[in-house]
Amino acid sequence: MKVLVCGKGGCGKSTVVALLSKKMAKRENKVLVIDSDESNTGLHFRLGMTKPEDFMNYFGGKKILFEKTKEITGRWKLDDLPKEYLSEKGNIQLLSMGKIYQFGEGCACPINVLSSRMLEILDVGDKEFLIVDTDAGIEHFGRGVEKGVDSLVVVIEPSKDSILLAQKISDLGKQLGKATYLVLNRVNHESEMLLLESIDKEKVIAVIPENREVFMSGLAGKELKISLEGIKQIADKLEFEERKVQAKLA
Numbered sequence: 550m551k552v553l554v555c556g557k558g559g560c561g562k563s564t565v566v567a568l569l570s571k572k573m574a575k576r577e578n579k580v581l582v583i584d585s586d587e588s589n590t591g592l593h594f595r596l597g598m599t600k601p602e603d604f605m606n607y608f609g610g611k612k613i614l615f616e617k618t619k620e621i622t623g624r625w626k627l628d629d630l631p632k633e634y635l636s637e638k639g640n641i642q643l644l645s646m647g648k649i650y651q652f653g654e655g656c657a658c659p660i661n662v663l664s665s666r667m668l669e670i671l672d673v674g675d676k677e678f679l680i681v682d683t684d685a686g687i688e689h690f691g692r693g694v695e696k697g698v699d700s701l702v703v704v705i706e707p708s709k710d711s712i713l714l715a716q717k718i719s720d721l722g723k724q725l726g727k728a729t730y731l732v733l734n735r736v737n738h739e740s741e742m743l744l745l746e747s748i749d750k751e752k753v754i755a756v757i758p759e760n761r762e763v764f765m766s767g768l769a770g771k772e773l774k775i776s777l778e779g780i781k782q783i784a785d786k787l788e789f790e791e792r793k794v795q796a797k798l799a
């Protein structure tokens with residue numbers, strides 16, 4: 550299954566991606582984490598992994614990426630990805646599309662186009678999960694990054710902007726025909742109740758409370774090692790949906 554994690558800036562996307570990937574890997578799934586955020590550089594340390602080289606360099610770098618992505622053809626399996634661009638730890642592999650480094654170097658569009666293309670052509674099998682960490686907001690929808698994935702996981706923090714963005718993403722998900730799941734993050738009892746009044750409750754698959762250990766790991770830039778009930782809930786739901794798909798294929 551190919552899952553894309555999205556939402557407002559700072560809502561907890563990368564935290565959810567790192568913890569969910571670890572949970573899925575622990576359950577004997579093969580996990581490919583794709584970092585498609587061109588700004589933040591810390592996903593690898595949340596996973597306790599080394600930083601992989603930018604995958605855009607495999608195609609000759611950002612300047613020629615638009616042209617080069619047109620040459621990517623056929624279907625790829627996870628094993629077709631060049632090993633020298635992957636960080637690996639246990640059942641998890643990390644692929645980072647590319648980052649912005651220089652003042653005035655141009656927009657991130659080529660990186661988004663590469664993400665879009667790769668998500669479209671990568672095939673995942675039984676017990677394989679591709680989990681995408683995205684940049685904040687919905688620019689990636691404009692570039693069609695979501696086209697190749699099966700499901701969207703929208704992380705919502707307790708704020709009006711986050712609620713409004715989640716509604717917009719749910720609408721886009723519906724237009725695209727993608728299953729869209731909501732995850733409430735950094736909540737306490739009061740904010741959880743208030744959020745549930747404003748969103749489509751049926752779509753909520755997990756609730757993650759404000760957590761001091763997660764906060765301190767984020768501040769110190771340390772690997773996330775905590776086990777959270779909310780992450781288990783996301784993993785259970787995705788595995789359940791995956792089993793349904795595999796049963797249909799059998």
Ligand SMILES: Nc1ncnc2c1ncn2[C@@H]1O[C@H](COP(=O)(O)OP(=O)(O)OP(=O)(O)O)[C@@H](O)[C@H]1O
Nearest residue numbers: 558559560561562563564685735758759760764767
């Ligand atoms: N449940 C939580 N409890 C406490 N702190 C949290 C929780 N979830 C996330 N955080 C903290 O909030 C900050 C933002 O989280 P994170 O980086 O995962 O968000 P993001 O959506 O990926 O941000 P960006 O949009 O910049 O990519 C981090 O410092 C993280 O440690």
Ligand SMILES: [Mg+2]
Nearest residue numbers: 562563586589
């Ligand atoms: Mg992030």
